[in-house]
Amino acid sequence: MQHLKIAQRLRVHGFFIVINALVSMLVAARYFEFLPVFPSDFLAILFIFVATFGQMVLLAGVLGLLSLPVICLPKLWRQVCQITFASLAMATLYFDTLVFAQYRFHMNAVVVDLALSGQVVTFPLLMWVKGLSVIALVFLVQFFLLRWLERLQYEKSETAPDQRRKKFFRRFGLVTFASLLLTHGIHIWAAAQAYQPVTMIKRYLPLFYPSTSNRTMAKYGFVNEKSLAQQKNMKMTQTSDLNYPLNPIKATKPEKPVNIVLILVDSWRADTFNAENTPHMWRYAQQGIAFNNHLSSGNATRTGVFGMFYGIPGTYWHSVLANSQPPVLIERLQALDYELGIFAAAKLTKPEFDQTVFGSIDNLRLGSKGDTPSARDENLTNDWLAWEEKREKHKPAFSFLFYDAPHGYDFPENYSPRFEPMVDSMNYMDLDNDYDPVPLMNRYKTSVHYVDSQVKRVLERLEESGELENTVVIITGDHGQEMNDNKLNFWGHNSNYTNAQIQVPFAMFGPKISAQMNTWGDRFTAHQDLVPTLAINYLGIENEIKDYAVGVDLLDNPIKRDWIISSKYSSYGVVTDDYIVEVGATGNYQILDKTNRPASKEKLNFQYLQEVFEQISLYSK
DSSP states (O other), X not given: OOOOXXXXXXXXHHHHHHHHHHHHHHHHGGGGGGSSSOOOOHHHHHHHHHHHHHHHHHHHHHHHHHTGGGGGSOHHHHHHHHHHHHHHHHHHHHHHHHHHHHHXXXXXXXXXXXXXXXXXXXXXXXXXXXXXXXXXXXHHHHHHHHHHHHHHHHHSOTTSOOHXXXXXXXXXXXXXXXXHHHHHHHHHHHHHHTXXXXXXXXXXSTTOOOOOOHHHHHHTTOOOHHHHHHHHHHSOOOOSOOOOSSSOOOBOXXXXXXXXXXXXXXXOOGGGOSTTTSHHHHHHXXXXXXXXXXXXXXXXXXXXXXXXXXXXXXXXXXXXXXXXXXXXXXXXXHHTTOEEEEEESSOTTTTTTTTTTTTTOTTOOOOOOOSSHHHHHHHHHHHHHHHHHHSOTTSOEEXXXXXOGGGGTOOOTTOOOXXXXXXXXXXXXXXXXXXXXXXXXXXHHHHHHHHHHHHHXXXXXXXXXXXXXXXXEEEEESSOOEESTTSSSOEESSSOOSHHHHBOOEEEESTTOOGGGOOOTTSOEEGGGHHHHHHHHTSOBOSOGGGTOSOOOTTSOOOOOSEEEEEOSSEEEEEESSEEEEEETTSOEEEXXXXXSXXXXXXXXXXXXXXXXXXXXXXXX
């Protein structure tokens, strides 16, 4: 085959991009499998089709323009560059659909960074092999496609240009332009009307930012002011203006300060806190109170830990981070000269707890040593035992032990007992709606049992030294871990606000706490309650709770709450006994039942909404 001329290379490049765009549309169609219900509204259906077509062609076109200079390279380098660009883009889109299938958000720099760090998410060798095999297959298909297009172009006579191909590009361009125009036009109208059947769809396509023009639409009377005002109130803000606490903290020094030990288990399901799965933690917890319906402040580590230490919704994360504002809890412990022992398995820099929760602590221990989550859990336990032995006993101490093994479904190779049958490793690429969760659940339960064996070492040390009598112990998880509980292909966490992802164990025992106080029943309790409970009963804080937290004192008389806020990186949920209102970053919302399916019979309770607005805006200036 002779070398193609520049004009011929340009046509090959154009067809190569168009074919990849069309294939991308087929891949992208998978995103809409995860709509709670496929819309019956004609406008929403039309928006899905034209938006998918326009967005995939646009992304492919941008890639084509960026790679256009390579057509001037020699044949081998030209082909290598074209195939590499297209293959990586197609593989990325495919892997993004896998991420979206489990978590309902798209890949981003934070997700990739966390995955590749090896600290937060660990992948078995088999998963790497499968992933690389997919990429290799895409490379092979792209290679044959490019070779075929070049051979086809070469066989065309230079003296008889193919006018039909020129017309094809013009027509394809016009169709793309019309699709983009229709996509943005529909969304401009839908945004002005707060028409959610359309506006909620935009989060299903990657890198998709459809236009809005509410000011112009208002000029011509096409704006639904009431709906837009409600949506504006509900949206998450990322302002750096923070008013936390509302007033200076007033406190008196306790006569006899107690030690506080907070044991946190990453990704801990509420239904695995029992005598069989966690025998040692369960036995100690019988001395105090175990709360039956405790919800985390988040379905992810960032917001789950944040709500526990700050006592306010995770929607304030960005403001707190921008201001490097430590929590009232830590500041009060430091004011009382507590020794602070912070022991976490995973790095405290991802999320940025070193700049928020623990930002005021000098010489912070940022993580643990070990190649696996279970090895790092053992390391943190060993380090805590050494710290506890050497610390100054005349001072009160606050210990934070953050275990990670269940997050990675991990335990030592020789660990026993094991729950059977069990998968050999956690392979995220195998997970789908037909996957049998039982072997995976058994692996998870074994990892929880392993953490229990490590916590046993901590509690027994406190008991043997006699310090347990003057120590308040809190045992809980940062968030839950779904195993496709509701048959909607949700695995893990950070994707919805059902109990599988936000209900966690929560137990307290120690001074001022007795089993007879366990009268909460099935009433809601939440991570936001920990700070006021410690502040009032053990740290001598005299301010109204509202000054520094939105929770309640768990050792006071139980109260019934109608709803609790839980959040993640880009949304929050208002969770009630009967339904969930999931609110996106821009204020778009959907009402779901407790299995995360549309709750068509439920209506927004405007009294609840008013109370929610107050919580998410209370600590903003």
